[in-house]
Amino acid sequence: SAVISQKPSRDICQRGTSLTIQCQVDSQVTMMFWYRQQPGQSLTLIATANQGSEATYESGFVIDKFPISRPNLTFSTLTVSNMSPEDSSIYLCSVGDRGRYGYTFGSGTRLTVV
C-alpha cells in the first residue's frame, strides 16, 4: 500500500492567517482526498484533489476557504485560509487507490487557531 508523508504534523496559527498542508505519496495514485476531523467528531470529507484540474468540493466546503492543488500524481496541498478558531481540527489526506489494505491515510496535521 502507498506510504504518505504529511506535513506539518502540527501547528498553532493566528486567526486571519493561512496554513498550507502538504501530502507526498511514494507512488503515483489516481485519487487523493482531504478530510477534516473537528474535536470530538468523526472524519468529514472536504474535497477530492484532481490531478490537472480543479478540486471537487463537498457540500459545505468552498474553494476560497480550502484551496487545493494537485500538480502531479504524487503530491497535493490543502490550504486553510483566513483561519478562525473554528478551523481548529485534524486535517488528513488519503489516497483513493483501493488496495488490499483499504485506503491509506497520511499522518495528519493537528491545527490550532488562536
Next chain:
Amino acid sequence: EDKVVQSPLSLVVHEGDTVTLNCSYEVTNFRSLLWYKQEKKAPTFLFMLTSSGIEKKSGRLSSILDKKELFSILNITATQTGDSAVYLCAVEARNNTGKLIFGQGTTLQVKP
C-alpha cells in the same frame, strides 16, 4: 442521504474482556465497509468488507458484514490496554470510489 451510525459511542472494559462494536449504515449502491483504528491522528486500516457473512480475522480482532440488515460488527477478544483507541467505521459507495463516509466512532478504553 448516506450515513453511518456506530454504537456504543464509548466503552470502558477491563483487560481480558471481549467487546463488540456495532456499525449500521445506509448508502446508495454499496461497495465496501471499512474499519479503522485511530489512536492519535492517522486512522490505521483494520478490515475491508465487501461480502456478507464472510468473517475477516486478524489476531484477536474479527469483523463480519451483513448486507441484508446493513450492519457490521467488530469483535475484539482478550482486550489489552493497547487496544484503547477510537474505532471508526466507514462505507464506500460504488460510484464514489475512495470517498469514505465515516461514523462517529466508538471510543474504547481498556483498563488494566
